[in-house]
Amino acid sequence: MERVAVIGAGAVGDALAGALRRGGLDVAVGVRTPAGPAETTVADAIAGAGAVVVAIPGAAVEAFAAEHGPALAGRVVLDASNDLSGGHDGPMHHMDAWASQAPGALVCRAFNTIGHENVSAPGFPDGVADLFWCGPEAARARAERLIAATGMRPVRVGGPEAAGVLDGVARLWFTLAFTQGRGRRLAFRMLGGGGEA
Numbered sequence: 001m002e003r004v005a006v007i008g009a010g011a012v013g014d015a016l017a018g019a020l021r022r023g024g025l026d027v028a029v030g031v032r033t034p035a036g037p038a039e040t041t042v043a044d045a046i047a048g049a050g051a052v053v054v055a056i057p058g059a060a061v062e063a064f065a066a067e068h069g070p071a072l073a074g075r076v077v078l079d080a081s082n083d084l085s086g087g088h089d090g091p092m093h094h095m096d097a098w099a100s101q102a103p104g105a106l107v108c109r110a111f112n113t114i115g116h117e118n119v120s121a122p123g124f125p126d127g128v129a130d131l132f133w134c135g136p137e138a139a140r141a142r143a144e145r146l147i148a149a150t151g152m153r154p155v156r157v158g159g160p161e162a163a164g165v166l167d168g169v170a171r172l173w174f175t176l177a178f179t180q181g182r183g184r185r186l187a188f189r190m191l192g193g194g195g196e197a
């Protein structure tokens with residue numbers, strides 16, 4: 001069974017670990033202070049996994065990449081974090097830090113564009129949510145298998161350089177959910193668009 005590490009056991013980490021397990025993957029949850037049999041250290045979780053989902057506060061990502069960068073070499077990293085410390089207009093991603101601190105990792109942005117409730121329950125009366133993601137072509141098979149395991153349809157919007165587009169999708173979600181008051185039970189679906197991009 002394919003092993004996936006989920007780093008962080010907060011709202012997003014919990015939602016993703018549950019969704020990936022229901023999708024048939026072997027999930028190791030890596031946390032700083034393991035508690036109970038379902039959790040392990042970050043280092044152990046990474047060591048046994050081909051893909052690593054990062055669900056920690058955005059402000060912690062740079063230090064995380066520096067500490068674990070060497071161990072992440074050759075692995076697919078799906079960074080779900082959003083860093084709002086620079087305000088709502090600046091980048092919410094850390095692709096520059098990933099590139100410098102974890103140059104051997106295949107770093108993608110995924111699961112950052114919708115609230116965690118929708119990861120837990122991607123089905124809506126009007127269809128199943130799509131999950132926009134970006135990352136290197138070499139990560140595609142593993143990244144899309146993992147996203148599909150959560151029940152969502154993966155839609156790749158580009159390589160790592162498209163991280164700003166994913167920030168924009170997250171901002172659209174914030175605007176609809178909070179500014180407009182539509183609520184957190186909200187996700188996206190691409191209509192049409194042809195086949196594989």
Ligand SMILES: NC(=O)c1ccc[n+]([C@@H]2O[C@H](COP(=O)([O-])OP(=O)(O)OC[C@H]3O[C@@H](n4cnc5c(N)ncnc54)[C@H](OP(=O)(O)O)[C@@H]3O)[C@@H](O)[C@H]2O)c1
Pocket residue numbers: 007008009010011012013031032033042055056057058060064080081082083111112113114115116117
């Ligand atoms: N909430 C959402 O709906 C949502 C949706 C999309 C994306 N996001 C983004 O996803 C990330 C996680 O959000 P969340 O709502 O799950 O946050 P959360 O509930 O606060 O959980 C954060 C988790 O990260 C761990 N953590 C904190 N600092 C860490 C570090 N330096 N190294 C390793 N683990 C660390 C925390 O564990 P300990 O502090 O106990 O060690 C905790 O398990 C954030 O960047 C957020 O912007 C959130």
